Amino acid sequence: MSTQNGGRGGHIINVASIAGLLSSIPAAPMYAASKHGVVALSRCLGHAMHYKRHGVRVNALCPSFTDTDIINVTEDSMGKDYWMVPKTFEKLGGLLPVSTVVEGFLQLVEDDTQNGAVMRVTLAKGIDYKQYREDL
Ligand SMILES: NC(=O)C1=CN([C@@H]2O[C@H](COP(=O)(O)OP(=O)(O)OC[C@H]3O[C@@H](n4cnc5c(N)ncnc54)[C@H](O)[C@@H]3O)[C@@H](O)[C@H]2O)C=CC1
Numbered sequence: 001m002s003t004q005n006g007g008r009g010g011h012i013i014n015v016a017s018i019a020g021l022l023s024s025i026p027a028a029p030m031y032a033a034s035k036h037g038v039v040a041l042s043r044c045l046g047h048a049m050h051y052k053r054h055g056v057r058v059n060a061l062c063p064s065f066t067d068t069d070i071i072n073v074t075e076d077s078m079g080k081d082y083w084m085v086p087k088t089f090e091k092l093g094g095l096l097p098v099s100t101v102v103e104g105f106l107q108l109v110e111d112d113t114q115n116g117a118v119m120r121v122t123l124a125k126g127i128d129y130k131q132y133r134e135d136l
C-alpha cells in the first residue's frame, strides 16, 4: 500500500473504542490499555511525516457501547452488568445501533482532511472528533 514501495497509498481505520479515551475503566484494565494504545498508534501514524512517506491516512474510530456480540460477555467472565456501569452507560447515551458506527466509518473514508483524527461515536453526542490539547 505504501507509495514508498510502489503502492497507491491508502487508508487505515483502526477500531478502538471510547474505552481508549476514558481516563480509567477499573473493570477492564487490559481492554482499556489496548484501546488507549490503538488510539496513540493511530495518532502517531496519522502524522503528516508518515503520510508524506507512505501516502496512507490513519484514523482511530472510537464507538461507545454498540449492539454486537462482544457486549454479551459470558457469565464466567466479568458479566456485562459489571462493565456497563449504569451511570456511564447513561452518560454515553445508551446502546448504539451498528448503523451509526458504520455512518462514522464511512464519514472517515470520505473525508480526506482528517488524517490522524480520532472519531468518537456515542448516542449522547453523535459523531464528532476528539479535540486534543498538547500541553501537559
Ligand atoms: N460492541 C461494542 O460495544 C464496541 C466494540 N468495539 C470494538 O469493535 C471491534 C469489533 O467488535 P464487535 O463487532 O463489536 O464485536 P463482535 O463480537 O461482533 O466481533 C468481534 C470479532 O472478533 C473475533 N475475535 C475475537 N478474538 C479474536 C482473536 N483473538 N483473533 C481473531 N479474531 C478474534 C470474534 O470471533 C468476532 O468475530 C472490537 O475491536 C471491539 O473492541 C469498540 C467499541 C464498542
Ligand SMILES: CCCCCC(=O)CC\C=C/C=C/C=C/[C@@H](O)[C@@H](O)CCCC(=O)O
Residues within 6 Å of the ligand: 017, 018, 019, 022, 024, 025, 026, 027, 063, 064, 065, 066, 070, 071, 073, 082, 083, 084, 085, 087, 088
Ligand atoms: C466486554 C467488552 C465490551 C466492549 C465495549 C466497548 O468497547 C465500549 C466501552 C466503552 C466504555 C466503557 C466504559 C466503562 C466504564 C465503567 O466501567 C466506568 O464507569 C467505571 C467508573 C469507575 C470510576 O468511576 O472510577
